[in-house]
Amino acid sequence: MLKADRLVACRENKRFEWSFELATGQLMAVVGESGIGKSTLISTLLGFHPTESGTVYWNNQPVNHLPVKERPFGVLFQQNNLFEHLTVFQNIALGLNVHAKLSESEQALLRQAAERFGLGSLLKKRASDLSGGQQQRVALARVFLQNKPVLLLDEPFSSLDKNLRDEGINWVKDIQAEHASTVILVTHHLDEINSSVDSILQARSSSHWHQQATAQGSTAGFSPTN
Amino acid sequence: MSVLSRVVSLFILLTFVLCAAGLYLHPGVGLPWRDYFDGWFFSVLQFSIVQALLSSAISVVVALPFSWVLARKPFQYQWALKGLLNLFFIMPVLVIILGVVTAYSDWLNVFSLKGILLAHLYLNVPFAIRMIWQSLENISGEYYRLGSTMGFGRIHAFRWIELPVLLQAIRPVFVLIFILCFSSFTVVLTLGGGPENTNLEVAIFQALKLDFDPKAGVVYACAHIAIIALVIAAFKRQTASALEFSRQSISPKKAQPNFIQVITVVLLVLVLVYPLYSLASSAFSVGWIGSTRLFEAMLTSLLIAIFSALLSILLALGRAFSSQNRFTQLIDFGLLILPVMVVITGLFLLALRLGIAFRVTHVLIVWVNSLMAMPLIIPALRNRIESYKNRYSPLCDVLGMPSGTQLRLVYWPAIRSILPWSFALSVVLSVGDLGVGVMVGSASFITLPILIYQAIGSYQMVLASQLTLLLLLLCALILFIAEWTGEKQAHVKG
Numbered sequence: 127m128l129k130a131d132r133l134v135a136c137r138e139n140k141r142f143e144w145s146f147e148l149a150t151g152q153l154m155a156v157v158g159e160s161g162i163g164k165s166t167l168i169s170t171l172l173g174f175h176p177t178e179s180g181t182v183y184w185n186n187q188p189v190n191h192l193p194v195k196e197r198p199f200g201v202l203f204q205q206n207n208l209f210e211h212l213t214v215f216q217n218i219a220l221g222l223n224v225h226a227k228l229s230e231s232e233q234a235l236l237r238q239a240a241e242r243f244g245l246g247s248l249l250k251k252r253a254s255d256l257s258g259g260q261q262q263r264v265a266l267a268r269v270f271l272q273n274k275p276v277l278l279l280d281e282p283f284s285s286l287d288k289n290l291r292d293e294g295i296n297w298v299k300d301i302q303a304e305h306a307s308t309v310i311l312v313t314h315h316l317d318e319i320n321s322s323v324d325s326i327l328q329a330r331s332s333s334h335w336h337q338q339a340t341a342q343g344s345t346a347g348f349s350p351t352n
Numbered sequence: 353m354s355v356l357s358r359v360v361s362l363f364i365l366l367t368f369v370l371c372a373a374g375l376y377l378h379p380g381v382g383l384p385w386r387d388y389f390d391g392w393f394f395s396v397l398q399f400s401i402v403q404a405l406l407s408s409a410i411s412v413v414v415a416l417p418f419s420w421v422l423a424r425k426p427f428q429y430q431w432a433l434k435g436l437l438n439l440f441f442i443m444p445v446l447v448i449i450l451g452v453v454t455a456y457s458d459w460l461n462v463f464s465l466k467g468i469l470l471a472h473l474y475l476n477v478p479f480a481i482r483m484i485w486q487s488l489e490n491i492s493g494e495y496y497r498l499g500s501t502m503g504f505g506r507i508h509a510f511r512w513i514e515l516p517v518l519l520q521a522i523r524p525v526f527v528l529i530f531i532l533c534f535s536s537f538t539v540v541l542t543l544g545g546g547p548e549n550t551n552l553e554v555a556i557f558q559a560l561k562l563d564f565d566p567k568a569g570v571v572y573a574c575a576h577i578a579i580i581a582l583v584i585a586a587f588k589r590q591t592a593s594a595l596e597f598s599r600q601s602i603s604p605k606k607a608q609p610n611f612i613q614v615i616t617v618v619l620l621v622l623v624l625v626y627p628l629y630s631l632a633s634s635a636f637s638v639g640w641i642g643s644t645r646l647f648e649a650m651l652t653s654l655l656i657a658i659f660s661a662l663l664s665i666l667l668a669l670g671r672a673f674s675s676q677n678r679f680t681q682l683i684d685f686g687l688l689i690l691p692v693m694v695v696i697t698g699l700f701l702l703a704l705r706l707g708i709a710f711r712v713t714h715v716l717i718v719w720v721n722s723l724m725a726m727p728l729i730i731p732a733l734r735n736r737i738e739s740y741k742n743r744y745s746p747l748c749d750v751l752g753m754p755s756g757t758q759l760r761l762v763y764w765p766a767i768r769s770i771l772p773w774s775f776a777l778s779v780v781l782s783v784g785d786l787g788v789g790v791m792v793g794s795a796s797f798i799t800l801p802i803l804i805y806q807a808i809g810s811y812q813m814v815l816a817s818q819l820t821l822l823l824l825l826l827c828a829l830i831l832f833i834a835e836w837t838g839e840k841q842a843h844v845k846g
Contacts, residue, residue: 174746195752206743211765224753226761272751 128276128308133180133190135163135170142166143180143333148325150185150275153302153309154337157316158329164312165204168280171310172199184276200274200307202282207265210254214245214264217253221268236271243267243297259290266297270305277301279311288318295319354755360670364683367723368690371698375570379705382567389571397575400551403465404534407472408526414473415480415525416518421616422481423488427609433617434485440478440624442728442777444784444827445538446804448474450820451627452543453813454634463545471539474627476529481620487521488514527587531580535691537787538801542808552576553693557791566701573694580691628824634817641815643807645798650826653783653799656714660721661778665771667726672734687727693787696720700792710794720788725778732770740766769838776834780827800826 128148135142142163148154156164169175171182173194182190184198208217212226218236219226228236240246243263253261262283269277283294299322302309313319316326325339382388422430440448452471453462460466495513496504504512537553544550550558552572559568609617643649674680699716703709740762748758786801793802800823807816 172746172750174749193752194749199750201750203746206747209744209747209762212761216761220751220753220761224751225757 127183127185128310129183130171131181131183133167133170133182134178135166135175136178137163137166137175141178141333142170144170144327144335145180146325146327146335146337148308148310150308151302151306152324153311153322154325154327155316155319155323156310156312156327157314158335162329163332164329165280168201168278168310168312171197171278172201173197198275199278200269200272200276201278202265202269202280204281204284207282208253208261210252212253213249214240214251214253214256215249217264218245218249218268218271221271239267239271243270258286259293262286262290262294263297266294266301270301273305275305275308277307277309279309281312281314284314291315291318295322354673356666356670357674360667361674361680361683363667363670364687364723367695367699367719368686370702371690371695374698374700374702374705375573377705378566378570378701380564380566380568382565385567385571388568393571393575395548396550396552396555396572397579399549400534400553401579403468403472403540403549403551404530404536406465407469407476407533407536408529410469411473411476411480411529412484412522412526414477415484416522418477418481418616418620419484419488420514420518421612423485424610424613425607426489427607427613430609433620434482436621436624437478437482439831440474441476441482442780444780444801444820444823445471445475446542446784446786446801447631447820447824447827448627449539449542450634450804450808450813450817451631453808454817455627455630461545463543465549467543467545468536468539468549471543472533472536474624475539476532478624480525480529483525484518484521487517491517523587527583530583534579534583535576535693537693541786541790542805552579553691553787556693556697557787560697560700560791566704569697569701573697576691576694631817631824632821634814635821638814641812641818643803643815643819645803646800646819649798649800649803650822652797653801656717656721656789656799657779657782659714659718660725660782661775663718663722664725664729664778664782665775667722668729668733668774669767671726671730672737687723692720692724693791695723696788696791703792709792710797713792713794713797716792717785717788721782721785722778724785724788725781728781729774729777733767733774736766736770737763772834772837776830779830783830784823784827 127150130144130146133144140163144163144167146154156167158164166175170177171190173190173192177190180190181188189197209220215236216226218240219228219232222228222232222236237246237249240249243266245260245263245267248256248260248264253264256264265282277298279298283291286294295318298309298311301307311319311323316323320340321342323340324342325337327335327337329335422433449471452467452474456462456467456470460470462470491513496509499509499513534551535553536551537557540549540551540554541557544554552575556569556572556576559565559572671680671684696716699719700709703712703716744762748762753761784801786805789797789799789802790805793799800819804816804819804823807813807819
């Protein structure tokens with residue numbers, strides 16, 4: 127289970143406070159107007175933004191003192207998810223090995239994943255030469271191979287058209303189903319993913335968030351800031 | 353990367369400390385301190401300030417109309433003109449000096465204040481035009497559209513849109529040129545013509561190399577630092593933004609220049625090329641004269657330049673990767689106010705004190721030349737590194753990429769297309785340097801610029817022209833190779 131217990135961060139004289147619980151394998155959507163703190167939540171969970179107080183637990187162990195690479199999070203940002211000057215192969219390989227130097231078995235694993243995400247013929251191409259949809263699949267393939275238990279998605283598909291956004295969400299559901307990943311998805315398009323969401327974390331103000339289980343969700347409806 | 357940044361910061365700090373120690377522990381006996389503040393000192397100080405003021409004021413006044421006309425509208429091949437203007441700033445000073453001597457000595461006495469001013473104009477007007485032109489180019493078209501809705505004519509647009517930008521652009525350019533001319537050594541040494549035209553830099557040289565009076569050198573060096581620090585403090589460091597030199601990329605096709613722009617470009621090119629043409633004419637007026645020490649001089653110059661450039665790149669990378677904090681800002685400020693001749697004076701005095709001055713000549717020159725070139729190559733590297741850092745550092749952190757891998761996979765692809773040009777720029781600056789070599793070298797030490805200086809000193813002007821042309825060709829070749837290598841590497845999309 128992933129739990130944020132009165133997690134507080136400040137940015138530009140604004141105070142943010144989040145509390146939520148998310149059972150393993152569930153998907154929580156984070157919604158709210160621009161500037162309310164959705165991306166700040168992702169940055170704070172990753173440790174890019176300092177925590178003023180509060181704790182993040184993964185399986186009852188606090189994780190917000192760990193360096194970012196040791197936290198249980200895989201992430202897709204709004205942009206810059208790929209090193210555009212590197213090849214598709216190198217970009218995906220970084221999910222398996224931070225030096226992008228793979229053993230033969232790892233290479234086989236990478237090729238399998240590339241085939242699965244429809245990238246088999248693109249491995250030698252530079253990331254900058256790909257279309258938006260292809261780039262999205264490369265980033266997803268890397269996250270898939272990284273195999274972190276929690277996936278943080280900070281509106282990674284927002285710049286794409288609806289068809290590609292749907293495709294992206296389907297891939298996320300695919301990964302979630304296969305790895306039993308817990309997913310936090312920041313989105314402005316709740317209507318497009320409503321059927322897949324177990325709970326929604328909605329902002330009333332930057333320091334007042336409300337978590338609500340959806341019909342599909344099995345969360346206990348924990349909302350301490352209510 | 354942070355290790356490299358720290359090592360580089362410490363190296364620069366060490367240079368400052370050793371320079372200060374050298375000035376403090378100077379080996380000379382000399383006169384009591386106050387005896388140095390005599391009429392000679394004040395005449396040198398006055399000349400330094402007056403010639404720097406005149407050089408910078410005339411440079412800016414001449415550059416203004418050119419910049420204004422060139423910025424009227426973007427035109428085809430303006431990248432070539434910008435490249436030519438940049439070239440004049442990085443060209444070996446001796447090329448300009450010999451060019452001025454061969455082109456203008458029939459019209460005026462170039463070995464005087466007039467000659468010094470003329471050479472300084474050739475060095476700095478192109479730079480001033482580039483900077484002011486750039487400022488005017490950056491004016492948003494929105495301002496003109498807004499102005500037209502308010503009924504602005506040409507005069508109103510100049511008064512309310514362009515003039516404020518011009519006034520803002522002039523000040524840092526003026527200050528920077530003042531500092532450069534105040535610290536001018538080679539021009540004043542070669543074209544000074546007599547004791548009445550001596551500035552602080554030349555006075556330092558004379559004190560150390562001719563009068564053997566290190567204590568006088570210390571006085572002049574300290575006066576130099578004090579004046580530069582005062583100027584920078586008065587103008588609140590408005591100089592830093594101006595120094596950037598990168599390859600001119602060929603921009604998409606633009607419109608034909610208008611009539612006034614054509615006239616301006618032709619006039620500018622003719623004036624700029626004229627001394628180079630005169631230099632070439634003088635060099636080819638008789639057959640090749642040559643010198644028995646030419647090979648040795650070229651080899652020494654090239655070796656020193658290559659090692660200086662390598663060290664310079666390393667230092668620049670360290671500075672470019674460093675995050676900005678009080679300590680690094682202090683170092684940047686130190687580099688800005690400390691003229692090369694003062695640094696070399698401090699280090700040379702320390703070496704004299706330790707009795708190793710003529711055993712470490714090459715090391716001292718490489719050391720100081722690398723520091724001299726570093727500020728010119730940092731901006732391009734820093735811009736590229738910063739942009740990649742902003743873009744990719746969260747992803748690198750999330751993936752847990754170690755520094756070495758980040759350097760290999762992220763930053764190396766970003767900077768490898770800039771490195772040949774940065775390296776070449778450092779080599780050209782070092783290979784054309786006279787001041788540092790002539791200051792620390794023994795009588796038998798020879799480089800190509802020293803050989804040229806000796807030819808000028810013995811009034812062998814044709815030989816000097818031939819050697820200077822050789823130096824110019826050498827620099828052009830180095831820049832051409834860098835351009836070619838850079839193009840080959842430039843397939844990285846930024």
